[in-house]
Amino acid sequence: xxxxxxxxxxxxxxxxxxxxxxxxxxxxxxxxxxxxxxxxxxxxxxxxxxxxxxxxxxxxxxxxxxxxxxxxxxxxxxxxxxxxxxxxxxxxxxxxxxxxxxxxxxxxxxxxxxxxxxxxxxxxxxxxxxxxxxxxxxxxxxxxxxxxxxxxxxxxxxxxxxxxxxxxxxxxxxxxxxxxxxxxxxxxxxxxxxxxxxxxxxxxxxxxxxxxxxxxxxxxxxxxxxxxxxxxxx
Amino acid sequence: xxxxxxxxxxxxxxxxxxxxxxxxxxxxxxxxxxxxxxxxxxxxxxxxxxxxxxxxxxxxxxxxxxxxxxxxxxxxxxxxxxxxxxxxxxxxxxxxxxxxxxxxxxxxxxxxxxxxxxxxxxxxxxxxxxxxxxxxxxxxxxxxxxxxxxxxxxxxxxxxxxxxxxxxxxxxxxxxxxxxxxxxxxxxxxxxxxxxxxxxxxxxxxxxxxxxxxxxxxxxxxxxxxxxxxxxxxxxxxxxxxxxxxxxxxxxxxxxxxxxxxxxxxxxxxxxxxxxxxxxxxxxxxxxxxxxxxxxxxxxxxxxxxxxxxxxxxxxxxxxxxxxxxxxxxxxxxxxxxxxxxxxxxxxxxxxxxxxxxxxxxxxxxxxxxxxxx
Numbered sequence: 049x050x051x052x053x054x055x056x057x058x059x060x061x062x063x064x065x066x067x068x069x070x071x072x073x074x075x076x077x078x079x080x081x082x083x084x085x086x087x088x089x090x091x092x093x094x095x096x097x098x099x100x101x102x103x104x105x106x107x108x109x110x111x112x113x114x115x116x117x118x119x120x121x122x123x124x125x126x127x128x129x130x131x132x133x134x135x136x137x138x139x140x141x142x143x144x145x146x147x148x149x150x151x152x153x154x155x156x157x158x159x160x161x162x163x164x165x166x167x168x169x170x171x172x173x174x175x176x177x178x179x180x181x182x183x184x185x186x187x188x189x190x191x192x193x194x195x196x197x198x199x200x201x202x203x204x205x206x207x208x209x210x211x212x213x214x215x216x217x218x219x220x221x222x223x224x225x226x227x228x229x230x231x232x233x234x235x236x237x238x239x240x241x242x243x244x245x246x247x248x249x250x251x252x253x254x255x256x257x258x259x260x261x262x263x264x265x266x267x268x269x270x271x272x273x274x275x276x277x278x279x280x281x282x
Numbered sequence: 283x284x285x286x287x288x289x290x291x292x293x294x295x296x297x298x299x300x301x302x303x304x305x306x307x308x309x310x311x312x313x314x315x316x317x318x319x320x321x322x323x324x325x326x327x328x329x330x331x332x333x334x335x336x337x338x339x340x341x342x343x344x345x346x347x348x349x350x351x352x353x354x355x356x357x358x359x360x361x362x363x364x365x366x367x368x369x370x371x372x373x374x375x376x377x378x379x380x381x382x383x384x385x386x387x388x389x390x391x392x393x394x395x396x397x398x399x400x401x402x403x404x405x406x407x408x409x410x411x412x413x414x415x416x417x418x419x420x421x422x423x424x425x426x427x428x429x430x431x432x433x434x435x436x437x438x439x440x441x442x443x444x445x446x447x448x449x450x451x452x453x454x455x456x457x458x459x460x461x462x463x464x465x466x467x468x469x470x471x472x473x474x475x476x477x478x479x480x481x482x483x484x485x486x487x488x489x490x491x492x493x494x495x496x497x498x499x500x501x502x503x504x505x506x507x508x509x510x511x512x513x514x515x516x517x518x519x520x521x522x523x524x525x526x527x528x529x530x531x532x533x534x535x536x537x538x539x540x541x542x543x544x545x546x547x548x549x550x551x552x553x554x555x556x557x558x559x560x561x562x563x564x565x566x567x568x569x570x571x572x573x574x575x576x577x578x579x580x581x582x583x584x585x586x587x588x589x590x591x592x593x594x595x596x597x598x599x600x601x602x603x604x605x606x607x608x609x610x611x612x613x614x615x616x617x618x619x620x621x622x623x624x625x626x627x628x629x630x631x632x633x634x635x636x637x638x639x640x641x642x643x644x645x646x647x648x649x650x651x652x653x654x655x656x
Contacts, residue, residue: 095654104571104650125575132573139653143568145286147293156286160574204572216654 050115050211051244052078052101057110059096070096072267078244083235086248088264094248102135102214103127115211136205140217142197144189151185154203175203195226215247231257287585301554305594308547313602313626315540317616326459326526327519335401335487336496338518342509346525347375352482357507361486366494371396373485374472381441382432389462394472401487404466409436410451415468422451426613427463442475459526552637559641570650579645583638591634595627
């Protein structure tokens with residue numbers, strides 16, 4: 049099974065008087081070719097859920113299955129491999145390496161896998177080409193606009209051919225035009241490439257790109273109906 | 283694909299310079315101190331090591347070359363009569379006073395050898411011949427000490443205990459640890475220069491016959507002669523070095539200084555690598571978030587440490603070699619044998635790796651979820 053299945057996941061921090069229920073029995077499925085948006089107020093649990101789906105945080109209880117693999121039963125040392133092989137990450141702050149060129153930033157994901165040399169460079173160039181930045185291969189991140197940086201980050205997320213893309217506020221630091229281009233790119237990854245794309249967002253401009261929208265509030269998840277989708281997007 | 287470690291190093295030039303400065307300082311300090319140790323050690327024992335003798339006979343209980351006690355020179359014949367002995371020669375090494383032409387006095391190490399001696403002779407002659415020692419009042423001194431002795435070269439004269447001393451030969455590079463320059467002369471002159479009794483000697487140098495084990499011969503000679511120690515040249519050399527380097531604390535001092543140099547290097551490198559790691563924490567968090575295992579993080583930080591070590595060592599050892607070369611012109615030589623150079627390379631690499639441990643622990647304990655907090 050491709051995509052991500054979240055089965056009755058809870059996340060609790062602290063204990064006793066200081067206990068915090070970040071997630072309360074969340075059920076969610078993200079399928080291939082789907083763009084799923086998660087929206088909700090700050091502190092609602094969106095990033096916590098994204099982290100758990102991304103094998104970065106462990107749930108307190110429940111199960112998470114990524115591309116048919118139950119990651120909640122894996123040891124700590126196995127989780128990085130899951131992130132490397134199955135998932136691609138796009139961060140709000142781009143998280144590019146300032147000392148590396150654009151091409152090297154994309155290639156770092158391959159370097160982690162042990163892929164080096166000409167084949168790796170060719171792969172990184174193809175990923176850059178897919179996001180329309182092949183001509184910026186030798187530039188440094190400081191020479192790029194916000195939108196270009198985010199597209200480099202998407203290329204880095206794509207270069208390992210993951211089947212799931214997790215994006216945390218990908219348009220938060222971008223102007224309208226750049227945000228539009230980034231969202232169109234993310235949508236094409238789902239529609240054209242068959243990936244499952246999960247986007248955490250506060251940005252109302254992104255809602256029109258979603259197949260489904262879920263709202264998280266106080267650790268609880270609700271799905272927004274299509275009719276509501278029209279209302280949210282307008 | 284370029285290395286993240288090297289790129290990060292070069293990206294922050296100021297920090298790189300600080301790190302390299304710390305390593306260079308550490309390498310130079312350690313190399314010079316260790317080079318001094320090697321130089322001092324050689325200076326304490328070269329008269330023994332370069333004597334061409336297999337066994338040294340001395341009065342029992344004498345701990346170092348300069349503290350010899352006399353014994354009858356007639357025992358030389360008992361030595362010659364011992365099976366396995368090819369040759370035996372009387373030898374003097376003792377302190378004396380050199381009176382310069384300007385009247386000032388300097389302490390010297392008087393070395394007396396027999397006429398036509400084959401052992402204990404001066405080496406590296408740059409002027410004159412050893413045979414010229416047969417001339418009246420003849421002495422051979424080292425070029426490095428001409429100024430100290432108040433002379434300029436061949437033919438110059440001075441006074442040793444009321445006796446005339448005339449320079450007939452010059453050597454290069456025969457140093458002593460005690461700052462008393464060696465002055466070679468014939469045994470009979472040395473007797474006058476040192477107030478030794480005419481029928482006494484301070485040492486007998488022994489050459490073993492071919493195929494004879496020097497250690498066994500030394501034992502046999504010691505058993506034959508009363509109240510003497512007989513040591514192989516290597517044993518006597520080690521005893522001499524041990525006395526001056528550790529008995530007096532001089533060696534410990536330079537070794538401690540070398541150790542401190544390394545410690546300074548560790549602290550400086552640790553601090554700069556740690557600061558660099560903290561500055562790059564978000565990057566390490568990103569690496570972990572996108573799937574890098576801790577081993578990858580170790581490699582990045584270790585590569586930075588090793589690259590810094592390589593460059594810092596290269597610059598530091600080059601400076602130390604220049605200083606060492608310059609010291610050859612003086613009375614205190616800083617010697618850098620290849621073993622020391624190689625050992626220092628290994629130590630520098632180890633120093634930088636140790637320094638990076640704290641940074642590695644910091645980086646590998648990053649919570650990858652921090653990448654979601656901007």
